[in-house]
Amino acid sequence: GKLGEGTFGTVLKGVHVHVGEPVAIKVLEKSRINTADEIERVGREVQILKSVHHANVVRLWELLYTRDKIYLVMEFSAAGELFGHIVKRGRLKDDEARFYFRQAVEGLDYLHGIEVVHRDIKPE
Structure with missing residues (x-):
């Protein structure tokens, strides 16, 4: 099912084929990523996500x-969004x-510790 929608694509709920666990799959439409800034933004997000633990x-x-697409297979939060x-x-x-x-601040503190600034904090 569809979990959400963003600038470059949608987020779907799926099941990881190797472990059988639920995952969130961010499906980015390459056709929506047009400018050099957008390409850099997506690349930066991927690099950050690969390094965050x-x-x-x-x-x-x-x-x-x-x-046509880039798929980011990500951890699924069974609790859902805070906004919901x-x-x-x-x-x-x-x-x-x-x-x-406290959970949000701990996550942000970790990100700041590895010199990452989120810039889009919201309960969704």
């Missing part, structure tokens, strides 16, 4: 290419908000 940062398992959780609940209790905020 932290419990609070989504992990890249595999990278596959076809003539907030919308469903209407509001988070203080201790729950602290829990999620």
